[in-house]
Amino acid sequence: MDQESILIVEDDGIIAAYLQDTLTRLGYIVPEPVATGEAAVAAAVAAVAAPPDLVLMDIQLAGAMDGVTAAERIRMAFDIPIVYLTAFTRESQLQQAKMTAPYGYLVKPVSERELLATLEMALYKHNLDRRLRQSEEWLTLALWGADLGMWDCDTRTNTVLYSERWAEILGCSLTEITPNYASWEDRVHPDDLPAMQEAFNAHLEHRAPFYESEHRLQHQDGHWVWVQAKGKVTDRDLQDRPLRACGVLLDISERKRLEEELRQLAATDPLTGAFNRRYFLHSVGKEISRAQRYARPLTLIMFDIDYFKRINDTFGHEQGDEVLRNMTTRIRQRLRHSDVLVRWGGEEFMILAVETSLSQSVALAETLWAALRDAPFADIGAVTASFGVTEYRPDETLDQWLKRVDDLMYQAKSKGRDRVCYSGESAA
Structure with a gap:
């Protein structure tokens, strides 16, 4: 057994000497007993660097401070277990003593066996309580840190x-x-x-x-x-x-x-903020399946900025990038929430219009076409685009559908640009 120290607070010199001799023989370190509550508090304060492991406290003491008051003072300042020792067992006294949360209560005269058992249990329980408090503190810190x-x-x-x-x-x-x-x-x-x-x-x-x-x-x-x-x-x-x-x-x-930002970065074009080709290919399959299952209309609008290379060569790539950003903003302002605007590559863009018939998409394309040609860009002038519009056919593959809309857009280009073509006919 590790040597643990016990402070005896007892005003009867004979009992104090007996307790000191007994506890020393049992292997405890026992400093000189004190006889008053004031002395008990002073002894605890004086031994702050190495306080006693337990205080064996008589309740009735010489001096103005009784054992219960002394125990309260010690427990407020130090984590030291108290075991009471008294010749009195009045109920009121017991209730007062309980308020200080003692670790034991011995009635005089006490046998050596009872003394040893009570002190060992008090020290053991206090050690468990201390470890529990430490675990709770660690848990609190872990929860706070996390x-x-x-x-x-x-x-x-x-x-x-x-x-x-x-x-x-x-x-x-x-x-x-x-x-x-x-x-x-x-x-x-x-x-x-x-x-x-x-x-x-x-x-x-x-x-x-x-x-x-x-x-x-x-x-x-x-x-x-x-x-x-x-x-x-x-x-x-x-x-x-x-x-x-x-x-x-x-x-x-x-x-x-951050996850949403990463999803946006993976799905959008960094220059214009429009969805990228990868996102389009991920989404269009689901929309095709839905259109086939419920026989609902689904259309594509593809457009390409006219003479964009000339803009870059004449005004520089920074101005070209600004045209792409500005144009994307103008287009997006005129789309519905369900429409998917995609930068297909370079100056080519695509709009996937769900629940939209060919005539409705042609009307939308003409609105976008007019919005571009009727609002010149600063320092550049009017910027136009060529549009192709087509509705999905249930018997065709995605590649076939994309080729049809691409052909319609190039048909608009071949007819002089700055126009909308659909189903092989010009709507400009």
Whole structure:
């Protein structure tokens, strides 16, 4: 056994000497006993660099300060366990002593065996408490460092305890959140709620080893916060029904924002912001399948800026890039949300118009054609484009459809540019 030190606070000299001799013989380090509460506090303060491991405290002491008051003072300043030693066992005295959270209570006269057992248990329990507090501190620091909120759910009552960080993620205080599961679900974005519920139930029903869900929660100011929730059932009854589940919540809004930026970068042309060819080829297959399944119209508009090489050669590539950016902005302002504007390559662009007939797309192409030719660019003048428009035919492949629209655009070029061609005829 490691030598542990015990401070004896006893005003009866004979008892103090007996305790000191006994504890020394049992292997403890025992400094000179003190007889008053004031001396006990002073001894603890004086030994701040190496405080005693336990204080054996008589409740009734000589001097103005009794043992309970001295114990309160010591416990406020130091993490030292107290074991009371007294000849009195009045109920009021016991209640007063309990308020100081003692680690034991011995009644005089005390046998050596009882003394040893009580002190060993007190020191052992205090060591466990200290390690538990240390673990809690580490957990708190880990949660703080990881920016995690915690939740603890009683599945029988649907009561959920939330941590302060959980509430902070949503811009509110704990007092503003009702401690139940409904207060969580009520904040989930309607589009995310079914998947979130299914993930939770799947774990409760043993269909998943743990609970994990990414969903949006409504912040106190109304905007949506992306979170990742993880958890696990920690208790089940004899029928294997879940009793308790707990876990963590992490704000992943920034990660979601970066993911969206990466998706945009992968799907869009960096110069104009229009979708790129890769995105078009990914999307058009789904739209073709939908058009075939439901017999709905689907059209393509392809256009190419006229004499664009001349613009670059005359005014420089920076001005050429500005024409592309400006033209894309003008086009996008006249498109519907469902229309997909694509930079096909160089000065060639494509518009995938869903739920749009040929006549509607021709009208749209003519609107775009006029918007370009009737609004000259500064320092350059009028910039025109040649358009081809065609509707998807259920019996053709994508390559065949693309060739038809490409042929129509070059037909517009061959007829003098600055016009719209569709179904092999000029509409300019």
